[in-house]
Amino acid sequence: MxxxxxxxxFLGNVGQDPEIKVLPSGTRVANxxxxxxxxxxxxxxxxxxxxxxHYLVALNKRADVIRDYVQKGSKIFIEGKQQTRxxxxxxSGEKRYRTEVLILDISLLSPFDSSRNGQNGNGHxxxxxxxxxxxxxxxxxxxxxxEAMANTYGEPAYDDEIxx
Amino acid sequence: MxxxxxxxxFLGNVGQDPEIKVLPSGTRVANxxxxxxxxxxxxxxxxxxxxxxHYLVALNKRADVIRDYVQKGSKIFIEGKQQTRxxxxxxSGEKRYRTEVLILDISLLSPFDSSRNGQNGNGHxxxxxxxxxxxxxxxxxxxxxxEAMANTYGEPAYDDEIxx
Amino acid sequence: MxxxxxxxxFLGNVGQDPEIKVLPSGTRVANxxxxxxxxxxxxxxxxxxxxxxHYLVALNKRADVIRDYVQKGSKIFIEGKQQTRxxxxxxSGEKRYRTEVLILDISLLSPFDSSRNGQNGNGHxxxxxxxxxxxxxxxxxxxxxxEAMANTYGEPAYDDEIxx
Amino acid sequence: MxxxxxxxxFLGNVGQDPEIKVLPSGTRVANxxxxxxxxxxxxxxxxxxxxxxHYLVALNKRADVIRDYVQKGSKIFIEGKQQTRxxxxxxSGEKRYRTEVLILDISLLSPFDSSRNGQNGNGHxxxxxxxxxxxxxxxxxxxxxxEAMANTYGEPAYDDEIxx
DNA sequence: TTTT
DNA sequence: TTTT
Numbered sequence: 001m002x003x004x005x006x007x008x009x010f011l012g013n014v015g016q017d018p019e020i021k022v023l024p025s026g027t028r029v030a031n032x033x034x035x036x037x038x039x040x041x042x043x044x045x046x047x048x049x050x051x052x053x054h055y056l057v058a059l060n061k062r063a064d065v066i067r068d069y070v071q072k073g074s075k076i077f078i079e080g081k082q083q084t085r086x087x088x089x090x091x092s093g094e095k096r097y098r099t100e101v102l103i104l105d106i107s108l109l110s111p112f113d114s115s116r117n118g119q120n121g122n123g124h125x126x127x128x129x130x131x132x133x134x135x136x137x138x139x140x141x142x143x144x145x146x147e148a149m150a151n152t153y154g155e156p157a158y159d160d161e162i163x164x
Numbered sequence: 165m166x167x168x169x170x171x172x173x174f175l176g177n178v179g180q181d182p183e184i185k186v187l188p189s190g191t192r193v194a195n196x197x198x199x200x201x202x203x204x205x206x207x208x209x210x211x212x213x214x215x216x217x218h219y220l221v222a223l224n225k226r227a228d229v230i231r232d233y234v235q236k237g238s239k240i241f242i243e244g245k246q247q248t249r250x251x252x253x254x255x256s257g258e259k260r261y262r263t264e265v266l267i268l269d270i271s272l273l274s275p276f277d278s279s280r281n282g283q284n285g286n287g288h289x290x291x292x293x294x295x296x297x298x299x300x301x302x303x304x305x306x307x308x309x310x311e312a313m314a315n316t317y318g319e320p321a322y323d324d325e326i327x328x
Numbered sequence: 329m330x331x332x333x334x335x336x337x338f339l340g341n342v343g344q345d346p347e348i349k350v351l352p353s354g355t356r357v358a359n360x361x362x363x364x365x366x367x368x369x370x371x372x373x374x375x376x377x378x379x380x381x382h383y384l385v386a387l388n389k390r391a392d393v394i395r396d397y398v399q400k401g402s403k404i405f406i407e408g409k410q411q412t413r414x415x416x417x418x419x420s421g422e423k424r425y426r427t428e429v430l431i432l433d434i435s436l437l438s439p440f441d442s443s444r445n446g447q448n449g450n451g452h453x454x455x456x457x458x459x460x461x462x463x464x465x466x467x468x469x470x471x472x473x474x475e476a477m478a479n480t481y482g483e484p485a486y487d488d489e490i491x492x
Numbered sequence: 493m494x495x496x497x498x499x500x501x502f503l504g505n506v507g508q509d510p511e512i513k514v515l516p517s518g519t520r521v522a523n524x525x526x527x528x529x530x531x532x533x534x535x536x537x538x539x540x541x542x543x544x545x546h547y548l549v550a551l552n553k554r555a556d557v558i559r560d561y562v563q564k565g566s567k568i569f570i571e572g573k574q575q576t577r578x579x580x581x582x583x584s585g586e587k588r589y590r591t592e593v594l595i596l597d598i599s600l601l602s603p604f605d606s607s608r609n610g611q612n613g614n615g616h617x618x619x620x621x622x623x624x625x626x627x628x629x630x631x632x633x634x635x636x637x638x639e640a641m642a643n644t645y646g647e648p649a650y651d652d653e654i655x656x
Numbered sequence: 657t658t659t660t
Numbered sequence: 661t662t663t664t
Contacts, residue, residue, distance in 0.1 A: 003271045004528040005241065005503035006544055008574065009337070011405055011435060012496040015661035035662040036498040052498055052575050053661075073662060075437070077169065077339055077405065082500065082574070083544050084591070092584060099576070099591030107167045107339060109403070109437050166660065168364040169339035170380055172410065173501070175569055175599060176332040200332040216334055216411050239601070241503055241569065246336065246410070247380050248427070256420060263412070263427030271503060273567070273601050329561055331599045333569065343657035363658040381657075397493055401658060405497065435495045494664060 006081040008101045010054060011109075012036035014074040020067045030063035032056055032070070034078070056080070058103040066103075069112050079105040170245040172265045174218060175273075176200035178238040184231045194227035196220055196234070198242070220244070222267040230267075233276050241271040334409040336429045338382060339437075340364035342402040348395045358391035360384055360398070362406070384408070386431040394431075397440050405435040498573040500593045502546060503601075504528035506566045512559045522555035524548055524562070526570070548572070550595040558595075561604050569599040 018032035037051045056078065058066050070076060080101040089096050182196035201215045220242065222230050234240060244265040253260050346360035365379045384406065386394050398404060408429040417424050510524035529543045548570065550558050562568060572593040581588050 002273070003269070003503075004505075004530065005243075005271065005501055005569075006528040006530065006546075007501040009497055009499040009501075012498070013662035013664095033661065036496040037663065038496065038498065049664090051662075052573070054498075054574060054576075075663075077497075079169075081544070082546060082591075082593075084546075097590075101574075105167070107169065109166070167339075168341075168366065168659085169337055169405075170364040170366065170382075171337040173333055173335040173337075176334070200334040202332065202334065216409070218334075218410060218412075241333075245380070246382060246427075246429075248382075261426075265410075329557055329598075329600045331597070333571075333599065335571075341658035341660095343659095361657065365659065377660090379658075393493060403659075407497075433495070434493075435497065436493045496663085 008080045008082050009078070010034055010036055010056075010080075010101070011077045012054075012075070014070055014072055014076060015053065016072045018066050018070055020063065028060050028063040028067075030056075030058040030066040030070075032066070034076070055098065055100040056103055057100050058106070062103050062106060065106060065108075069108050071113065071116060073110070074112075075109040077107040077109060078103050172244045172246050173242070174198055174200055174220075174244075174265070175241045176218075176239070178234055178236055178240060179217065180236045182230050182234055184227065192224050192227040192231070194220075194222040194230040194234075196230070198240070219262065219264040220267055221264050222270070226267050226270060229270060229272075233272050235277065235280060237274070238276075239273040241273060242267050243269040336408050336410050337406070338362055338364055338384075338408075338429070339405045340382075340403070342398055342400060342404060343381065344400045346394050346398055348391065356388050356391040356395075358384075358386040358394040358398075360394070362404070383426065383428040384431055385428050386434070390431050390434060393434060393436075397436050399441065399444060401438070402440075403437040405437060406431050407433040500572050500574050501570070502526055502528055502548075502572075502593070503569045504546075504567070506562055506564055506568060507545065508564045510558050510562055512555065520552050520555040520559075522548075522550040522558040522562075524558070526568070547590065547592040548595055549592050550598070554595050554598060557598060557600075561600050563605065563608060565602070566604075567601040569601060570595050571597040 012034045015033040015035055018030045021029045021031070023029060034054045034056050035051050036054065037049050039047055039049055041047055078101070080103045082099060082101055084097050084099040086095055086097045088094070176198045179197040179199055182194045185193045185195070187193060198218045198220050199215050200218065201213050203211055203213055205211055242265070244267045246263060246265055248261050248263045250259055250261050252258070340362045343361040343363055346358045349357045349359070351357060362382045362384050363379050364382065365377050367375055367377055369375055406429070408431045410427060410429055412425050412427040414423055414425045416422070504526045507525040507527055510522045513521045513523070515521060526546045526548050527543050528546065529541050531539055531541055533539055570593070572595045574591060574593055576589050576591045578587055578589050580586070
């Protein structure tokens with residue numbers, strides 16, 4: 001009842017073609033970075049741009065959508081939650097942290113440019129008809145069970161690699 | 165994929181004890197108004213408060229939580245979506261509109277004051293153990309199917325009454 | 329310190345060319361409606377679209393941006409706050425209400441189609457160089473004073489008309 | 493016009509008394525961590541809590557409010573933007589990153605417990621009447637110039653320290 | 657009244 | 661590393 005809130009909203013441009021992985025468990029994972037640029041005026045009244053880079057992650061059906069429709073330069077809107085993963089650096093033995101945003105909802109604001117070749121060459125770009133990319137449940141607040149999140153509990157493979 | 169976004173976020177105080185109804189279909193409906201107050205300075209530099217009132221609606225499990233834990237004066241945080249219902253005024257024959265926010269997520273920020281009597285006297289206030297109020301599904305982005313929204317499709321009873 | 333929150337976020341399509349007014353005080357006002365469409369599945373598993381219409385208002389510099397760059401069909405992202413205006417219906421003497429969203433931040437997601445003629449024919453479309461539309465301060469959280477809101481206090485002309 | 497969006501919303505509990513610094517430039521900086529906890533069900537249907545920790549930063553007037561009214565355990569609502577700072581680790585020479593959320597708006601949801609002693613013992617806790625803590629500008633979208641953000645441009649001192 |  |  002007294003729930004907390006962890007909500008992130010970004011509208012920006014994708015920095016490079018998303019990287020798609022499939023974990024041993026079958027979970028599909030999409031990783032990419034997103035730029036948000038803000039314009040501001042300095043004390044002299046001159047305009048400057050400042051770009052912030054964000055690391056994004058999506059799982060399963062959302063990862064499929066990203067694999068099929070998102071590429072370098074795409075403008076997207078996402079809603080997600082912030083999470084920080086940690087791991088121990090193998091060479092130094094130090095603990096490292098990576099903060100990322102897990103995508104829970106995504107809207108694509110650019111037409112997909114089919115003339116550009118994705119670098120993962122997975123043959124799934126465009127309106128794929130494969131089972132995987134044909135997921136339902138990509139609508140927020142829909143009556144469809146959101147199994148993606150269920151899968152992350154006890155998911156071991158996702159956590160033991162150096163991120164990005 | 166190119167989904168739209170309709171999102172409302174309020175943090176404010178409940179104006180009166182919520183009104184709880186059960187539709188013929190069994191759908192539970194909670195209605196109440198919420199005040200959000202903002203402070204601003206006028207041209208003279210003096211502070212003023214301006215209060216805005218919002219009409220909120222919740223269905224099923226969220227309505228149960230509201231029935232059991234929300235009362236006049238409660239401070240709550242909600243996330244929802246804006247929707248406008250219309251009906252024809254029976255006396256004048258004119259079309260009328262009421263804009264409300266359908267609650268999709270709620271956080272209670274006040275302790276429940278059990279010394280105050282709710283006016284609906286439904287015996288469900290406090291930490292109820294009834295089946296209805298013991299709903300799951302009240303967690304945002306959870307793996308639990310969100311049946312509340314499914315029920316609203318083709319729901320006839322909800323639409324044919326003068327609101328509030 | 330214990331501030332309330334009244335925040336609305338929409339991503340959708342503009343229903344018609346915005347209506348632009350200038351109040352006697354000089355305040356510029358843009359009015360238009362915005363559609364947000366959500367897709368959902370009914371009990372049969374079939375997809376349906378449900379479109380919600382929202383009434384939007386923008387003042388001064390934001391109204392200038394809308395006059396110059398927004399038209400029927402534009403896809404936009406807005407952040408704003410919900411407010412309900414009331415007036416007394418002159419014929420029936422009854423109190424009427426209109427809930428609208430005051431735009432505080434806007435992002436344009438469609439290129440402006442200069443081949444279509446705006447119906448307000450104000451000669452301000454495109455990259456206008458007039459003083460009015462050349463406002464700064466259209467960036468949220470910027471160091472620029474946001475005079476638009478200041479002007480709304482004690483603004484009489486904005487309130488005495490039947491809306492939309 | 494085609495602005496990006498970088499927005500973070502948290503509702504959670506403060507992990508420890510905030511650390512307050514004053515930079516050589518006079519900028520006040522508040523640093524603290526915030527926990528957001530979500531409840532979810534695993535495949536067995538059992539409930540678990542997962543807590544995420546977030547690093548928060550506030551500047552100037554918002555830092556003053558935090559210094560005076562926020563302590564370990566406080567429940568707060570914040571709106572801000574995500575930013576990642578980087579520095580070179582002095583011992584290893586490696587580049588390090590820390591993602592934090594810069595607070596742009598804050599609402600305090602707990603009464604301040606004056607019986608607990610803040611560990612920074614700055615004598616400013618409680619309803620301070622000092623000039624610094626009596627800032628205006630703490631209202632979002634207000635007509636007050638938001639000088640805090642202006643100060644961050646070209647701010648050198650803030651960037652050359654190992655964070656947190 | 658929009659859009660895909 | 662994106663975009664206008």
